[in-house]
Amino acid sequence: MVFFIILKIKYLSFFMIAFVFKFYIVTFFFTFIVINYSIAENSDILLNEILPGVLVYNGQNEEQNQTNQGAIANKVAIIGSEAILVYDTGPSKKFAENFIKQVQKYSENPIKYLVVSHRHFDHAYGIEAYIQNKTIIYMDKTEYFYFKKEGPLINKLLIKNFGFNENNIDFSNISEKNINFINDKLEVNLGNRKVLIENIGIAHTKGDLIVYDFNTKTYIMGDLLFQGRAAAFSDSDIPLWINVLKNKLVLPWNFLIPGHGIAIKNDSALEDTKNWLYFIDKSLKRAISQGDMISEIFQYPIPKEVEHLKMKSLTLRQGIKKQLNLYKKKYIE
Missing domain, CATH: 1.20.5 (Single alpha-helices involved in coiled-coils or other helix-helix interfaces)
Incomplete structure (x- = not known):
């Protein structure tokens, strides 16, 4: 037994x-x-035609990782009767190639123009695909300088720390001859569709480009505008950025397409970004006046106006050290 x-x-x-x-x-x-x-x-790639002839790829409000490969920002295509304008490239050559294929399913018109809003990887690292496509590319000159200077190291860090594909961009294939630098504004016609391209100046970065579609009265804002998440600010001039949102959207608009988040239909939705920037600005000035350390800034209470925003802690950690040094130079030295 x-x-x-x-x-x-x-x-x-x-x-x-x-x-x-x-x-x-x-x-x-x-x-x-x-x-x-x-x-x-x-x-x-899933594209949504949110307005007539305006296609949007909506990135998720999350950090870059191996799964999303950095496809976290919005990309936009505006289709005219003769040509197409694309706003931002995405995080890699492969993504950009796939985006182009999806756009061409909606229209066989050539992608004649590309506007690169700024140098950050989730907006600019697919630029090779458009160079090969012989697209006319617009970018701010200073942003291009930092794109070439800092880009290779940032790309290595993305590969090492976040599992990005090793062949997502080759900076040796990108040169000034491929880029048209824009300092002010210009208007292009896509065929029965006029679009304004404007360099708004220093704000989120050293030179942010925006687009205005006259047909739908829509601003495409890039990372000057975030919806539903805390705005990244490490490379920013925060007071100038606030001024842009308050005073430089001078054309009548029905919609704003942000760099991250869904399209905005009213002024109140601008408050997410503005309130976050107000909080950062006040926190930095408070830290300087009180002699607080970075660790103490993290203990400052979060205003109720921005409590609902995603990625607050991460975004604060990523940007506060650099901005504190910039504010000290601006207000002390």
Whole structure:
């Protein structure tokens, strides 16, 4: 009797071990498939025609990672009867190539113009695809300088720390001859559709480009505007940025398309970005006046107006040190 009990226990133990082993194998395999499928989904880019002839890829309000490969910002295509203008490239050559393919399913008109809002990877690292496409490319000159200077190192960090693909961009294929630098504004005609391209100047970065579609009275704002999440600010001039949002959207508008988040239809939706910038500005000035350290800034209470924003802590950590040094130079030295 004892022998059979021992045998039964051994049999059950073996069965349980085998079951647990199989469970972990299946879990690992399923996780592997999900991750790789998610990465592959970047080739199946979903575009939404939110307005007549205005296509938008909506990035998710999340940090870059191996799964999304940095496809976290909005990209826009404006389709005219003769040509297409694209606003921002996405995080890689592969993404940009897939975006172009999806746009061409809506219209076979040539993609004649590309506007690169600024140098950050989620907006500019797909530029090679448009160079190969012989697209007329517009960018701020200072932003291009930092794009070439800082870009290769940033790309290495994205590969090392976030699992980005190693061939997402080759900076040696990008030169000044490929870029048209814009200092002020110009108007292009896509065929029965006039579009204004404007360099708004120093704000979110050293030179932010925006676009205005006259047909739909829509501003395409890039990272001058964030919806639903805290605005990234490490490379910014915060007072100038606030001034842009308050005073420089001079044309009548029905819609604003932000760099991150969904399209905005009214003035009140601008408050997300403005209130966040007010908080950062006041916090930096308070830290300087009180002699507070960075760790103490993190303890400042978050105003109720921005409590709902995603990625507050992460965005604050990423930008506060650099901005504190800039504010000290501006207000002390």
